[in-house]
Amino acid sequence: MRNTLQVINELKEKGLIKDYAIGGAIGALRWIEPFFTRDLDIFIVLKEKSEEGELIVLSPIYEELKKRGYIWEGHWIIIEGIPVDIFPVDELEEKAVENAQETEYEGVKTKVITPEYLIALFLRVNRDKDKRKIQMLSEQSEIDEEKLREILKEFELTEKFDRFKKEYYGRE
Amino acid sequence: MEGSKKIVIGNKMMTRKELFEEHEKFRKEQAKLPFEEKVRALIDLQKIAYNWGKKKDVIVWRSEKRGTAHI
Numbered sequence: 001m002r003n004t005l006q007v008i009n010e011l012k013e014k015g016l017i018k019d020y021a022i023g024g025a026i027g028a029l030r031w032i033e034p035f036f037t038r039d040l041d042i043f044i045v046l047k048e049k050s051e052e053g054e055l056i057v058l059s060p061i062y063e064e065l066k067k068r069g070y071i072w073e074g075h076w077i078i079i080e081g082i083p084v085d086i087f088p089v090d091e092l093e094e095k096a097v098e099n100a101q102e103t104e105y106e107g108v109k110t111k112v113i114t115p116e117y118l119i120a121l122f123l124r125v126n127r128d129k130d131k132r133k134i135q136m137l138s139e140q141s142e143i144d145e146e147k148l149r150e151i152l153k154e155f156e157l158t159e160k161f162d163r164f165k166k167e168y169y170g171r172e
Numbered sequence: 173m174e175g176s177k178k179i180v181i182g183n184k185m186m187t188r189k190e191l192f193e194e195h196e197k198f199r200k201e202q203a204k205l206p207f208e209e210k211v212r213a214l215i216d217l218q219k220i221a222y223n224w225g226k227k228k229d230v231i232v233w234r235s236e237k238r239g240t241a242h243i
Contacts, residue, residue: 001211002236026211033202034213036221038230073231081234106208106236140203 001026001040002106003080007068008042009109016061019045021100021111023093023121024085028133030103030112031141039076039083043093043113056088092120092155115141116148123157123164135168 011017022030024041046056065077076083089097096117103112113121115137122130122137137143152158178185186194205213215235221227 001233003234029210029214030207031203033199034205034210034217036217037214038218076231078231081231083231103207105211112207140200 001082002108004040004082004084005105005108005110007065007070007079008084011061011064014064015047016064017044018047019097019111021097021113023087023096023113023118025133027113027118028115028122028137030101031115031118032133032136033140035136039085041085041087043087043089043097045089045094045097058086058088061086092117092124092151095151096121115143116151119143119148119161120151120155120157123152123160124155126160126164131164131168134164 008017008020012020021027021043022040023043024039025035025037026040029035029037044061062077065079070077070079072078073083076085078084087093096113097111099117100111100113103110119134119137122134149158152161178187179191181191202210211233212235215233218230218232222230222232
């Protein structure tokens with residue numbers, strides 16, 4: 001994964017992206033016990049914001065990756081042997097990237113979305129596998145409850161979270 | 173009674189409740205492993221899924237430290 005992150009960092013250095021953070025299952029893996037997953041989700045903040053309804057153009061990023069010889073396999077782009085999903089951020093994801101934890105992976109600088117934002121993101125998608133990750137994050141990582149409640153309130157996810165807690169723990 | 177039954181593992185004897193508590197403790201310890209170590213464990217899981225689980229659509233991640241693991 002080190003070389004993959006190095007390539008993403010180079011996209012940032014080249015000015016093709018403004019910022020990024022690891023999210024999804026690998027983001028969660030930073031905070032919880034090892035579990036199976038297939039791909040690396042990268043949330044990117046583009047240099048220029050698109051207006052509502054405008055197209056989000058990722059072509060320069062993909063052109064650069066293609067130029068370097070990275071190929072598509074299904075909906076992933078394989079970067080240094082790892083299937084990567086690149087997501088341009090929406091409002092919640094942008095905040096998650098902004099507040100992500102700066103860390104190093106085998107000496108390469110990177111950012112990982114914090115448990116509080118991961119919970120909000122998983123909650124929004126809310127498939128069974130997302131709920132399972134919320135449960136593991138709640139049980140195995142240190143959650144800043146106040147911060148989590150703030151995020152949930154801001155993005156109108158409080159009710160959904162309370163329903164999740166009732167479903168999994170029998171209480172809100 | 174089910175709750176008072178003891179389970180013997182090696183030289184340890186515990187109740188079912190204690191066994192679950194032990195598992196939970198282990199999982200919390202696993203959560204504290206370095207990120208790099210967890211990704212290595214993930215690659216091992218991908219290899220198991222590919223080889224043993226016959227999930228041939230799984231791409232086993234390339235591991236820089238152990239050499240190429242792409243099958």
